[in-house]
Amino acid sequence: MAGRASVAGTGSAGRRPLICTPAFTGRDQEVAAISQALAGPAAVVLVEGEAGIGKTRLVRQVLAGLGGQPGRSLIAACLPLRRPSTLSPVVDALRQATPDPGQLGLSDLAGALRPLFPEWTASLPAAPEPVDDATAARYRLFFALAEVLQRLQVTVLAVEDVHWADDATMEFLLFLSSRQGSRPGMIVTYRPEDLPLGSLLLRLSSRLPGGGAGIRLSLDPLNSAQTTRLVSSMLGGKPLSQEFAAFLHRRTDGVPLAAEELVRLMHDRADLARRGDEWVRRSLNEIIVPATIRDGVLERTERLSQDAQAILAAAAVLAYPAEERTLRSLARLSAASGGAALTELVASGLLDEDRSGVVSFRHVLAERAVYESLAAPQRRKLHRRAGRLLERQSPPPIAQLTRHYREAGEPEQWCAYAEQAVDLALAAGDDATAAGLIHELLTGASLAAPAAVRLIRKVSLVAFTPDMAEGLVGALRATAAAAELDESTSADVHLLLGRILLVLQQRDAGRAELEEAIPGLTHDPVEAARAMILLGWPSATTWPASRHRQWLHRAAEITVSLPRADRINFTVERASALLMLGDATGWQVAEQVPDSDDLTPRELEYLMKAHLNFGHFAILWGRYPQARRQLAAGLELARANSSRYYRDTILITQTCLDWVEGRWEGLAERAAAFVADVDLTPFTRHEALLVQGLMQAAAGDLTAAGQSLTQALEASREVGAVDAIMDPAAALGRLALTAGRPAEAVAITDEPLRILADKQIWAWAGDLGPTRADALVAAGRCDEATALEAMFATGLADAGTPVALTGLTQVQAILAEARGEQAIAACLFGRAAARWQALPRPYAALLASERQAGCLLADGQQAAAVQLLSQLLPDLSALGARGDAVRIAGTLNSLGVTPRKPWLGGRRGYGDQLSPRELDVVRLLIRGRTNRQIAQVLVLSPKTVANHVDSIMRKLGVSSRTALAAQVVEAGLVPGEPPEGYPGQHNLGRANIVPG
Numbered sequence: 001m002a003g004r005a006s007v008a009g010t011g012s013a014g015r016r017p018l019i020c021t022p023a024f025t026g027r028d029q030e031v032a033a034i035s036q037a038l039a040g041p042a043a044v045v046l047v048e049g050e051a052g053i054g055k056t057r058l059v060r061q062v063l064a065g066l067g068g069q070p071g072r073s074l075i076a077a078c079l080p081l082r083r084p085s086t087l088s089p090v091v092d093a094l095r096q097a098t099p100d101p102g103q104l105g106l107s108d109l110a111g112a113l114r115p116l117f118p119e120w121t122a123s124l125p126a127a128p129e130p131v132d133d134a135t136a137a138r139y140r141l142f143f144a145l146a147e148v149l150q151r152l153q154v155t156v157l158a159v160e161d162v163h164w165a166d167d168a169t170m171e172f173l174l175f176l177s178s179r180q181g182s183r184p185g186m187i188v189t190y191r192p193e194d195l196p197l198g199s200l201l202l203r204l205s206s207r208l209p210g211g212g213a214g215i216r217l218s219l220d221p222l223n224s225a226q227t228t229r230l231v232s233s234m235l236g237g238k239p240l241s242q243e244f245a246a247f248l249h250r251r252t253d254g255v256p257l258a259a260e261e262l263v264r265l266m267h268d269r270a271d272l273a274r275r276g277d278e279w280v281r282r283s284l285n286e287i288i289v290p291a292t293i294r295d296g297v298l299e300r301t302e303r304l305s306q307d308a309q310a311i312l313a314a315a316a317v318l319a320y321p322a323e324e325r326t327l328r329s330l331a332r333l334s335a336a337s338g339g340a341a342l343t344e345l346v347a348s349g350l351l352d353e354d355r356s357g358v359v360s361f362r363h364v365l366a367e368r369a370v371y372e373s374l375a376a377p378q379r380r381k382l383h384r385r386a387g388r389l390l391e392r393q394s395p396p397p398i399a400q401l402t403r404h405y406r407e408a409g410e411p412e413q414w415c416a417y418a419e420q421a422v423d424l425a426l427a428a429g430d431d432a433t434a435a436g437l438i439h440e441l442l443t444g445a446s447l448a449a450p451a452a453v454r455l456i457r458k459v460s461l462v463a464f465t466p467d468m469a470e471g472l473v474g475a476l477r478a479t480a481a482a483a484e485l486d487e488s489t490s491a492d493v494h495l496l497l498g499r500i501l502l503v504l505q506q507r508d509a510g511r512a513e514l515e516e517a518i519p520g521l522t523h524d525p526v527e528a529a530r531a532m533i534l535l536g537w538p539s540a541t542t543w544p545a546s547r548h549r550q551w552l553h554r555a556a557e558i559t560v561s562l563p564r565a566d567r568i569n570f571t572v573e574r575a576s577a578l579l580m581l582g583d584a585t586g587w588q589v590a591e592q593v594p595d596s597d598d599l600t601p602r603e604l605e606y607l608m609k610a611h612l613n614f615g616h617f618a619i620l621w622g623r624y625p626q627a628r629r630q631l632a633a634g635l636e637l638a639r640a641n642s643s644r645y646y647r648d649t650i651l652i653t654q655t656c657l658d659w660v661e662g663r664w665e666g667l668a669e670r671a672a673a674f675v676a677d678v679d680l681t682p683f684t685r686h687e688a689l690l691v692q693g694l695m696q697a698a699a700g701d702l703t704a705a706g707q708s709l710t711q712a713l714e715a716s717r718e719v720g721a722v723d724a725i726m727d728p729a730a731a732l733g734r735l736a737l738t739a740g741r742p743a744e745a746v747a748i749t750d751e752p753l754r755i756l757a758d759k760q761i762w763a764w765a766g767d768l769g770p771t772r773a774d775a776l777v778a779a780g781r782c783d784e785a786t787a788l789e790a791m792f793a794t795g796l797a798d799a800g801t802p803v804a805l806t807g808l809t810q811v812q813a814i815l816a817e818a819r820g821e822q823a824i825a826a827c828l829f830g831r832a833a834a835r836w837q838a839l840p841r842p843y844a845a846l847l848a849s850e851r852q853a854g855c856l857l858a859d860g861q862q863a864a865a866v867q868l869l870s871q872l873l874p875d876l877s878a879l880g881a882r883g884d885a886v887r888i889a890g891t892l893n894s895l896g897v898t899p900r901k902p903w904l905g906g907r908r909g910y911g912d913q914l915s916p917r918e919l920d921v922v923r924l925l926i927r928g929r930t931n932r933q934i935a936q937v938l939v940l941s942p943k944t945v946a947n948h949v950d951s952i953m954r955k956l957g958v959s960s961r962t963a964l965a966a967q968v969v970e971a972g973l974v975p976g977e978p979p980e981g982y983p984g985q986h987n988l989g990r991a992n993i994v995p996g
Contacts, residue, residue, distance in 0.1 A: 019267050019349070022260055023233035024061050026226035027054065030217055034062045034187065037215050038156055043185040044177050046205055048192045049219030051365055052257025055189040058219070059158050062187065066156060072097075073156040074149070074184075078164040079319060080364055083437055085399030085421065086168045086430040089159060090145060091116050097152055104151040112137075112144045115427035118395040130427075131601045134460065135645040138168065138429025142175045149184055158187040161364070162201055163194040168430040170200035177204060221254030230256060231263055232279070235272070241280040257363055261296045264349050268303045294369040300348065301370060307333055307341035308348075315351060316371035317382040320400060321360035329389055330382065384408035398424060402437070411445045422458055431463035439468040442475040449479045453492045461503050469500050476500075491520025495531055502534065505720045508542070511535060526566050529558040533570060536577050538761060539720060545581050545760050552577055556589075565603050568593060572610040579617035580723060582763025584799050590614050596637060608637050608646040612653065619657055620723075620763065622802035622839045627657050652684055655691050662842035664880045665917055668695045675708075686715035690728055697735060698843065700883025706735055723764050726752050730767040733775055742778035749775055753788070762795030766803035770810040777818045789815055806835040810848060817855055826855035843879060846872055850888060857895075866897055873899050914952060921948045925961065 030047075037043040049055050063073045074097055076089035085091075095117070098104065102123035111125040131137050149157065159165070159173065176183055188204065195201060205216060222230065228245040232238060240248070252258035266272050273280055301312060314330035315322065328338030342359065345351040352362045361367040371379070387404040390397055398421045405413040418437050425434040438455045441447060447455070456472065464472060480493045498513030514531045521528035536552035538545060552574055559570045571592050578586030593610045594603075611634025618627035631650050638646035652674055658667050674688035693708030709728045716724035729752045736745035749772040756765055769792050776785035789811050796804055813828030829852035836845035849872055856865035869888050876885040892899045914922065924934045931945045949961070958964045 018236060019264060020234050020236065021349075022230050022256070024057060025230040025233065025256070026222045027058050027061070027219070030058055030219065031062055031065065033215060033217065034058075035065055038062070038066065038185045038187075041185075042183050044204070044214045045185070045187045046201075046216040047187065047189045047219065048216070049189075050191060050193065050255070052255045052363065053219045053221065054256045055219060056160055057256070059160065059187055059189060063156065063158065072152065072154055073158060074152070074154045076157065076159045076169075078159065078161045078169065080161075080164050080368065081319060081399070081403065083399070083403070083433065083440065084164065084166045084169075086166060086425045086428045086433050087116060087141075087145070087172060088399065089165060089169055090172060094145075094148055094152075095119075097154075098148075101148065101151075104148065106144075106147060106151060109140065109144045109147060112141045113148070115424050116141070129601055131605065134426070134429045134431045134463075136429070136641070136643050137427070138171065139175070139644055140642065141428050142172050145172065146176065146179065146183065150182065154184045156187065157184045158189075160189045161191070162188055163190045163196070163199070166430070167200060167432045168425075168428065170204070174200060174204055222249075222256060222259075223254060224249040227252065227254050227256075227259055231259055234260065234263055235279050238274070239278050241275065241278045244278075244280050257365070258296075260349070261300075261366075265296045265300050268300050268348075294365065297350070297366045297369040298373055300350065301373075304348065305341060305344060307331070307337050308344045311338065311341045311345060312350065312370055313374055313378070313382060314386075315359065315361060316367050316374070317379065317386055317404075318400075319367065319371075319403075320397075321358045323357055324359060326389065327359060330386055380408050384410065387413065406440070406444070415441060415445055415447065415451070419455065422455065426458060431459050434459045435463040435465075435468060439464065439471055443471045446482075447475075447479065449483070449485055449489050449493055452476060452479050453489070453496060456496050461499055464500075464503070466504060469504050472500055473497060473504070487520040488523045491517045492524070492527075493517075495521065495527055498531070499534065502539075507539065507720070511543075525558050526562060529555050529562065529566070529570050532558070533573050533577060536574070538577065538581050538759060539722065542758055544758065545583075548577065548581060549583065565600065565606070568599075568603050569606045569609075572606055572613065575610075576613040576617065579614070579621070580761075580763075582761055582799075582801055582804070586617070601641070604637065604641055605643070605646075608634050608641070608643060610634075611637065612646060612650050615650070615657075616653055619653070619660065620801065620803065622766070622806070622841070624657060624661055624839055624841070628654075628661075631657065649684065652687055656687055659691050659694055660839075660841050660844075662840070662879055664695070667691065668699070668880075671695060686712050686719070686721070686724055686728070689715060690731070693728070694731055695880075697731065698879075698881040698883060700886060702735055702738065702883070706732065709735070722755050722759075723761075725755075726764045726768045730771040733768075733771040737771070737774055737778060742775050745771065745775035746779050746781070756795075757791065760795055762792055763801045763804045765792060765795075766801065766807035769804075769807045770814060773811045773814045777814060782815075782818055785811075785815055785818065802835070802839060803841075806832055806839075806844075809835065810851075813848075813851065813855075817851075817858075822855045822859035826852050826859060826861075829855060842875075843881060846876055846879070846881070847884070850884070862895065866892065866895055870897070870899060914955060918948050918952050918955075921945060922952060922964075925949065925952075925964070 034045050034047075037045050047055050047058065059075070063075070066073060074093050076093035078084070078089045081088075100123055101110070101117075101120055106125070108125045109128070111127045114121055114124055114127050117124070128140065131140075157176070159169070162170065162173070173186065173188065176186065188201070190201060224245065227249045228240055231245075231248055232240055248259055248262065252262055263272075301309060304312065310331040310333060311327050314327050318326070318330065324338065324342055327342070328335065331338065331341075333341065342351070342353075346353055346359075349362060350366055351359055353359045361370075374382070383404045387401055387408060387410070390401055390404065398417055402414065402417040402421045405417060408414075418441050422434045422437050425431070425437065438459060441455060442452055452475065456476075461469070476493055476497050480490065485493065494513045494517035498510045498517060501507075501510030501513060504510075514535055518528055518531050521531065532551045532555035536548045536550075536555060538548045555570065555574055559567055559574065562570065571589060575586045575589035575593070578589060580586075590610070593607065596604060596607055599607060611630045615627045615630035615634060618624070618630060631654050635647060635650045635654075637643075638650060655667060655670055655674065658664070671688055671692040675685070675692050677688075689708045689712035693705045693712055696702075696705035696708055709732045712728040713725055713732065716728065729748055733745040733748045736742070736748060749768060752764075752768055753772055756762060756768070762769075769788070773785045773788055776782065776788065789808075792808050792811055796808055800808070809828055810832040813825045813832060816822075816828055817825035829848050833845045833848035833852060836842070836848055849868060853865040853868040853872070856862075856868065869892055873885055873888050873892070876888065889899050921934055931942045931949065935942045935945045949964075953959065953964055956964060
């Protein structure tokens with residue numbers, strides 16, 4: 001087949017011309033730019049352009065020019081499938097590159113490839129132990145794929161039409177682009193107008209390497225002269241008449257595919273002729289040319305023989321490249337008839353055939369035009385026939401079979417293959433594809449309730465988009481209404497409805513479904529316990545804390561009899577919920593979680609969640625040393641188990657801890673790096689924005705602080721985290737008070753105060769309470785401030801967190817100050833400052849001491865006030881609170897005291913001693929890290945690291961990195977491990993402070 005001629009006739013005057021494949025035209029600059037980029041290490045090249053503009057031809061021209069270079073290139077094509085299988089473009093490309101990986105010398109990690117390559121099973125290592133963390137499973141698979149590319153010596157990976165790529169493929173490209181060390185260069189083509197909303201390609205384009213190694217090209221249509229040259233190359237290189245050339249460019253707008261299709265259509269119509277030495281149309285006025293490529297393609301197909309049309313329909317239904325034998329079988333043609341028909345189609349330019357005999361459409365637009373022109377009964381018949389045919393392959397193509405039986409209208413086979421496709425996607429950590437398949441089944445196949453419940457339980461509910469989740473709710477309700485369900489099945493349906501409604505933030509409806517489900521869940525104590533803990537989680541805005549506690553106590557009764565893994569999980573979640581409620585018994589429950597000895601991978605995941613959650617709530621409570629220990633243990637465990645999800649969420653939680661503990665050196669840079677990361681989820685974005693806004697406010701940049709804190713508040717509302725709105729609301733209220741707008745401060749704190757009053761969880765009020773009290777007093781609403789203090793005190797009467805109790809003391813000081821009891825207020829502010837410092841929370845302590853000094857001044861104790869303010873000024877300056885230092889310096893000046901000039905930014909001077917950040921750099925430098933590697937660990941720019949290294953060398957009097965390392969080690973300047981908690985440029989996941 002590969003050698004078939006594509007001659008359609010002779011080229012003499014008055015006869016139909018010879019039609020050749022068009023020459024590569026008009027893209028020399030683009031070829032040069034891409035080739036230059038790929039000559040460097042690990043380039044990323046993005047090529048965008050409309051359909052038919054020549055992206056594929058450009059890629060192949062570039063790769064052909066690289067043929068003399070070492071290594072090899074690999075082309076992965078994304079196909080326009082409704083639900084592509086996980087990583088299918090990369091998988092298909094690797095299948096063609098190596099039918100047997102046994103000779104590649106792959107590591108044990110390659111066992112993760114088994115779900116994607118069942119035909120390689122005999123050549124792959126044993127499958128690794130499964131993990132519950134989908135992200136960990138996915139990245140393990142990515143590392144294995146990257147190893148195969150490396151062993152195949154792939155130097156350039158071209159991925160075409162990524163607007164059709166599945167999310168897992170896009171994540172793999174992101175993974176490759178961010179890898180350190182040797183990796184292939186990449187060429188990625190796409191249509192910008194067809195990119196789905198929120199496409200991961202936007203993240204890839206935002207991470208292009210600097211310099212010439214990362215470029216983005218946009219292909220424009222050919223101009224008139226280029227269009228003429230392209231068409232002339234199809235017609236033996238002979239020139240075109242001026243009128244014909246103008247007509248072609250006007251009708252095709254310079255789109256190469258449109259020009260090619262138009263010329264082939266005119267050829268099929270016998271509408272081309274030679275006049276002298278030029279090609280012309282027989283008539284430029286009489287024949288109406290179709291306006292779209294689709295019309296042109298369909299008109300050409302009508303001129304084909306019946307056998308050719310049958311092969312063309314088979315190829316369109318298959319959608320995947322296929323061998324001649326497969327196409328003939330699907331079209332029900334003999335070898336002779338099928339071969340002749342295929343020869344006709346290749347000659348027409350509609351189909352193409354590679355050297356191995358695999359046939360496909362030359363352009364996907366032609367494929368879609370043919371497919372959509374088929375009558376519905378014919379499509380169903382061909383899909384059914386394709387399903388029967390592909391079932392005989394080994395291994396059977398599950399994703400294709402799912403599609404064929406769905407389109408054939410055969411629900412039983414569709415469901416069977418779709419569930420297999422779901423399991424394969426989940427094994428590869430591709431929850432998004434699995435969720436899409438399940439959604440299609442439930443909304444399109446009228447499943448019975450038990451099957452629907454089984455399928456939904458296969459995947460985490462957060463994998464479903466809001467639209468999918470809404471569809472699941474409708475499908476489950478229809479399923480429940482369609483038949484009389486027994487008690488257990490009905491309970492399962494209500495349970496899933498409740499959980500899905502909670503994900504959709506329809507909390508009242510979700511809780512009602514859960515409460516209805518629990519009495520019927522006696523057959524499934526694990527799900528009963530899960531439902532009770534969900535009801536015990538204080539995420540809603542109306543239930544009081546006491547009602548949540550009731551459900552948590554009921555869950556405890558069930559949990560003790562569960563298997564160990566479930567017992568650990570629910571113990572972690574119950575302890576977390578109690579701590580969020582401000583209930584000290586949560587710490588006792590937390591002690592029941594075992595350590596990391598002899599735990600399964602699933603149980604280790606729950607232990608990582610425990611460290612993250614308990615560290616988070618230790619910050620809420622003010623148990624900062626405990627928080628640091630928990631987060632450090634969780635980070636060590638996450639790194640040891642390659643759990644990127646927990647590693648990243650713990651790293652950002654550590655930034656919150658560094659804020660409250662006053663570990664501010666480099667914190668603004670770290671927070672900004674997290675905020676700039678496009679992979680942040682709304683919840684994690686809330687925490688990063690909060691730290692950034694608080695740092696900006698302390699530095700005196702109130703405008704930027706207001707923007708960051710407003711975004712943090714909006715992000716916390718978006719995810720329905722009612723506890724998370726407290727801190728940004730308190731900080732925004734404080735900004736409004738600083739600007740002299742007390743009414744605005746009251747309005748900002750109205751919503752969180754209503755939540756506190758409804759839920760009676762005053763553990764959340766440590767920062768909000770003082771801000772609210774100040775706002776009410778400043779607005780002249782002292783009676784309401786007094787009522788606030790009474791509610792706050794009553795809520796903490798039995799027990800309270802150290803943070804909340806200190807906040808209450810500050811509220812009492814604010815009220816004493818408002819009543820004119822300045823001496824009492826000074827004493828109370830001093831007490832609050834001492835408690836803040838004991839936590840330790842130095843910035844809050846310094847601000848409380850400033851309020852103490854203000855009360856001393858009002859009480860006539862100027863000398864004591866001046867002495868206190870003079871002590872605060874250098875401490876605030878050293879901390880980095882520039883705005884506060886400037887304010888206190890102004891106060892001292894107004895009192896006739898000339899303070900020592902405060903430090904107003906930049907790094908604090910350490911003389912000839914190494915600063916803490918310089919010590920961090922040294923720890924990494926003596927381990928042989930480069931400046932760029934150090935920058936990634938400490939979240940600094942390489943230039944900043946270079947400046948640190950220069951400063952260190954100057955201080956130590958050395959002239960080389962080797963001498964520096966020797967002197968540092970001999971002097972014992974950096975004992976212990978590298979700095980804990982300094983992240984690199986990580987892809988952040990959603991903070992897991994939620995059950996399940």
